[in-house]
Amino acid sequence: MQTKCKLDCLEVRELLRIFAHRLNEVKMEVKKEVNEHSHEEVNELKLKYIRVSVVLVIAILVLIGCSQVKERPQYLMEGVWTLQYRVYPGGGRAELSENEEAHGLIYDGDSMAYVCRLIRTPSGLVMTPIERGSVTVVNKGGGEILYLEGNNPRPLTMIDDTTMTIQRHGVKYGYHRAEDIWQEWGDDMRDIVAGDTATVDKEPTNYVFSVKERQQENTIHWLIYTMIVILLLVAHYVITNQRSKRRLKAQLQQIREEHEERPLSVRQAMEAEEERFFASDEYGALVKRMAEGQPLKMEEWTNVEQLLKTVYPGFTTQLRNLYPMSELEYQVCLLVKLRIIPTDIASVLARDVSTISTVRSRLYKKVFGSKGGAREWDEFVLSIGA
DSSP, rough: OOOOOOHHHHHHHHHHHHHHHHHHHHHHHHHHHTTOOOOOHHHHHHHHHHHHHHHHHHHHHHHHHHHOOOOOOOOOOOOOEEEEEETTTTTTEOOOOOTSSSEEEEEEETTEEEEEEEETTTTEEEEEEEEEEEEEEEEOOOOOOEEEEETEEEHHHHHHHTTTEEETTTTTEEEEEEEHHHHHHHHHHHHOOOOOOHHHTTOOOEEEEEEEHHHHOOOOOOOOHHHHHHHHHHHHHHHHHHHHHHHHHHHHHHHHHHHSSOOOOOOOHHHHHHHHHEEESSHHHHHHHHHHTOOOHHHHHHHHHHHHHOTTTHHHHHHHHHOOHHHHHHHHHHHHHHTTTTHHHHTTTEEEEEEEEEEEHHHHHHHSOOOHHHHHOOOOHHOOOO
């Protein structure tokens, strides 16, 4: 069962008023606090304003969609029915061809019927309203249906959901429910025939329903919704990007503070450990292997990580937290930290030297949000991790 929204115009208007009021409060808050807060706090307020704006746009779309959904009861007869055949009292049967002008009935609920002529064309449909009449449809259950046209009872048989017969003056009229027509133009047809047949002694008017025009309308609606979705995605990207930049800035600030607050004795001990490591036979063997361009196996990369942790305990954690790196980017950073020269890095990773340089410069731009070279990225990698 499909659940539909039930919102009238007053409810929609009140909800939109509440959202707009909240948006204006946030806007005034941003203006008021600009001169009283730091740059970072002001940016946070601006992002808050953007987030509320995005929520408001989504709410407007949802509410408009809900307000346009008019829940109608499920009527037995509602829709377009086209005459398919006649069965005469003597047993004769007359079929209507697809190209023949069709006699149609348009039921608005189970109380009003409109008689019209329907002609299908390659480009759509032509409808000519003729008259309107009141009907009464009472489903008694068990397949028994009471059907009156005006005050005249007419034997009606529902063969299935799409086929029925109505008997008038001894002649049975077989109708087929034209679901495709109703789905495509039902609301427009109902409005047109209701207005057209309300005028007495009016000359018949032909109304053309164009498939091309409907397709154009659907395309325009699709484009509008696509643009809205794109705008929402852009807003989401901006918010997410700003959050990432703030998080990264906080991490870099924390790294700098840890370096600055570290006692002199600790710094000297770490420098001594670095010197011991880079002078060790273990490191020399690793550099020699790198110079020979021998690729590392998976377990050997794990060993490299463990080796770095003995000298730089926080390096891999800080590196992983900076940016969601690919495996190649991460391995390049490990080798840079080990002070392996770019040509040897390229050999070990089976890449061109230019590729390794590009990886490093792109990492700098991704992390810092500004253009920088491979050398600047190397200097940053060498400065973290203690």
